[in-house]
Amino acid sequence: MKRALTAILAIGLIGTQFYAAFADDSRVPKSAYAKEWTKPKQQNVKETIKTTGFTAPAERTFIYYDPQRGAIDEILVKKGQPVQPGTPLLRYRTDAIDRELAQLTSKQQQLSMRLSQLSEEIQGYQSRVAAAPENNFEKQQWEEKAKEVEREKTELEWQQQQYEQERMELLKQKEEQTVESTVDGIVESIAPNPSTSRPLITIASHTIVIQGKITESLVGKLAIDQAVTIHLPNESKGLGGIVSDIGSFPINEPSFRQRSEYPFTVHLVEQAQHANKPQPTIPFGYHVDITIVTKEKNGAITVPAKAVWHENNRAYIYVIRNGQLEKRRVTLGMKQGNRQEIEQGLTEEEYIMVHPSRDLKQGMNVWIPLEINKPSKETIQQVRKRDMAKYFLEGFFGAF
Amino acid sequence: MIYRSHPWKELLHPNTTFGQLKEAERVKRVIPILLLFLFFSAVLSFVRAYIGVGTEELAKYLPRYTDEQRTLLHLLFAGGHIVGGMVAPLLFFFISSFAFYALFEETNLAKLIAVQLSVWFIFLIGEAVSLLLEWAFGLDTLVSPFSLGVWGPYLTDDRFVWALLRSVSLFSVWAVYIQVVALRTFTNQSIGRIVATVIAVDLVFAFFAAVCTEFPFEWFQS
Numbered sequence: 001m002k003r004a005l006t007a008i009l010a011i012g013l014i015g016t017q018f019y020a021a022f023a024d025d026s027r028v029p030k031s032a033y034a035k036e037w038t039k040p041k042q043q044n045v046k047e048t049i050k051t052t053g054f055t056a057p058a059e060r061t062f063i064y065y066d067p068q069r070g071a072i073d074e075i076l077v078k079k080g081q082p083v084q085p086g087t088p089l090l091r092y093r094t095d096a097i098d099r100e101l102a103q104l105t106s107k108q109q110q111l112s113m114r115l116s117q118l119s120e121e122i123q124g125y126q127s128r129v130a131a132a133p134e135n136n137f138e139k140q141q142w143e144e145k146a147k148e149v150e151r152e153k154t155e156l157e158w159q160q161q162q163y164e165q166e167r168m169e170l171l172k173q174k175e176e177q178t179v180e181s182t183v184d185g186i187v188e189s190i191a192p193n194p195s196t197s198r199p200l201i202t203i204a205s206h207t208i209v210i211q212g213k214i215t216e217s218l219v220g221k222l223a224i225d226q227a228v229t230i231h232l233p234n235e236s237k238g239l240g241g242i243v244s245d246i247g248s249f250p251i252n253e254p255s256f257r258q259r260s261e262y263p264f265t266v267h268l269v270e271q272a273q274h275a276n277k278p279q280p281t282i283p284f285g286y287h288v289d290i291t292i293v294t295k296e297k298n299g300a301i302t303v304p305a306k307a308v309w310h311e312n313n314r315a316y317i318y319v320i321r322n323g324q325l326e327k328r329r330v331t332l333g334m335k336q337g338n339r340q341e342i343e344q345g346l347t348e349e350e351y352i353m354v355h356p357s358r359d360l361k362q363g364m365n366v367w368i369p370l371e372i373n374k375p376s377k378e379t380i381q382q383v384r385k386r387d388m389a390k391y392f393l394e395g396f397f398g399a400f
Numbered sequence: 401m402i403y404r405s406h407p408w409k410e411l412l413h414p415n416t417t418f419g420q421l422k423e424a425e426r427v428k429r430v431i432p433i434l435l436l437f438l439f440f441s442a443v444l445s446f447v448r449a450y451i452g453v454g455t456e457e458l459a460k461y462l463p464r465y466t467d468e469q470r471t472l473l474h475l476l477f478a479g480g481h482i483v484g485g486m487v488a489p490l491l492f493f494f495i496s497s498f499a500f501y502a503l504f505e506e507t508n509l510a511k512l513i514a515v516q517l518s519v520w521f522i523f524l525i526g527e528a529v530s531l532l533l534e535w536a537f538g539l540d541t542l543v544s545p546f547s548l549g550v551w552g553p554y555l556t557d558d559r560f561v562w563a564l565l566r567s568v569s570l571f572s573v574w575a576v577y578i579q580v581v582a583l584r585t586f587t588n589q590s591i592g593r594i595v596a597t598v599i600a601v602d603l604v605f606a607f608f609a610a611v612c613t614e615f616p617f618e619w620f621q622s
Binding site: 010014017018020021022027028029030031032033034320322323324349350351359364365366367368369370371372373375376379380382383387388391392393394395396397398399400 | 445449450451452453454455456457458459460461462463465466468469470471472473474475476477478479480481482483484485487488537538539540541543545546547550551553554570608609612613
């Protein structure tokens with residue numbers, strides 16, 4: 001009975017003592033283990049957005065079917081064929097022009113024959129005039145006839161010129177029935193059936209751009225001329241570029257269920273700078289990873305991102321100051337990978353806790369775990385003997 | 401009759417074992433157990449230093465030292481802690497044994513030393529429990545909930561008082577009980593005198609330990 005009472009009393013007392021030690025408002029000091037602690041770093045930081053995209057032609061030229069020029073006789077290029085300015089692309093039918101040309105040629109031949117006859121007639125009249133005596137009535141008649149025939153010949157020669165002009169005109173029209181390329185590029189597509197509503201031939205330019213997409217929550221961070229790095233799959237080296245266009249309308253029809261995505265275009269900088277040099281061949285429609293630099297700052301103070309914790313939408317870090325924890329509110333800047341920029345509230349010389357937990361509180365003492373490394377002779381010489389004695393004795397007396 | 405020291409049995413059955421010890425002509429296995437406890441004390445001190453308990457002073461001057469310099473100082477701290485962890489119980493062990501030997505004429509020093517081994521065992525258990533609390537909850541060494549030290553921060557900011565209060569613990573009461581039972585078995589003195597003597601000796605040592613714990617390291621500061 002006596003033992004049981006003693007045991008109950010002991011358990012009750014220890015229970016009370018545990019409450020005194022661990023109650024929320026306990027005054028019993030607790031220390032924090034600095035399992036990992038560090039100093040902030042000064043570095044250049046970039047805020048980036050990562051997304052995906054694909055290669056596309058920088059420009060497309062469309063050739064449409066013109067029904068006024070008649071039916072198409074022949075498409076003169078194939079899909080994928082490189083073309084240059086002047087390369088024939090297609091030819092319209094020239095039957096009517098050919099018929100007119102044949103008629104005209106026939107007329108010209110008849111006219112030429114008639115003109116030859118007239119020349120002979122004129123010659124005949126002139127020889128008769130020369131043979132006839134002076135002041136003879138017949139001589140005057142031959143002269144009149146010769147003049148009459150010459151007039152007719154002049155008229156026919158004029159007619160001949162008209163026919164020639166018409167022929168030249170028709171030949172020109174015939175030439176125009178062949179459509180030539182005005183640009184340098186590759187035939188991207190040829191429509192199977194001619195239609196006025198869709199391009200008959202599409203020519204893609206040799207230079208490529210990157211077509212990317214970005215969600216509505218990030219599109220506001222994009223701006224024209226922002227630097228971009230393009231990474232091709234399985235290639236470590238990236239290609240530089242700049243944002244050249246940001247779409248105002250979403251890629252798909254907006255809906256309540258899904259967040260919208262917006263298109264943007266990236267022009268490759270190296271491609272533009274070395275336009276005359278051969279570029280690595282990247283096929284159109286090739287998928288790539290896009291990294292857009294939305295912000296950049298040199299000499300920013302950064303800490304491991306996990307060192308920052310949030311309370312009521314405010315950011316805090318635990319600074320180790322005079323051996324105690326100081327809960328300090330900070331202003332966050334950019335985030336780069338696992339590093340977080342601290343804009344305000346921290347200096348480069350201070351130490352911080354890397355893994356803050358809920359147990360940590362303002363004013364807690366900090367305990368530093370031992371790292372077992374053999375100190376060098378230089379280190380032993382650098383540290384004052386007084387300090388060495390101090391810490392040895394502190395450890396010694398702390399054991400009592 | 402030969403008595404083989406067995407601290408665990410002595411704690412569980414003090415009346416029987418100390419009765420056997422009283423009747424014994426020789427006491428054996430004291431030195432091996434003493435060395436074993438010394439080893440355990442050193443291990444506990446090393447673990448405490450390894451996890452960083454008591455390194456507040458080192459953390460205070462983080463910017464002053466390079467990583468290598470701080471590691472050296474921490475190693476010295478750990479070394480001091482290990483040495484202290486062995487010296488402190490040894491001092492208590494021998495001083496209290498000699499004190500009881502001097503105060504109670506009918507006692508035998510070898511037998512008192514055997515009794516003090518079981519007391520050392522209690523303090524080793526206390527140290528291990530305290531280390532667990534320090535490791536798990538970051539509790540300051542002086543404010544273990546198994547001791548009255550936990551009330552120290554509620555009473556005063558003076559850490560010396562906390563250190564004094566720490567000496568009154570579940571384990572120290574257990575140790576006093578074991579010592580009283582042993583001395584009652586060995587001597588014909590009244591229970592009052594025995595209890596008073598044991599408490600007085602323990603209090604002197606507690607005061608000494610409190611003074612050591614709160615050693616004024618400010619003297620070393622530049």
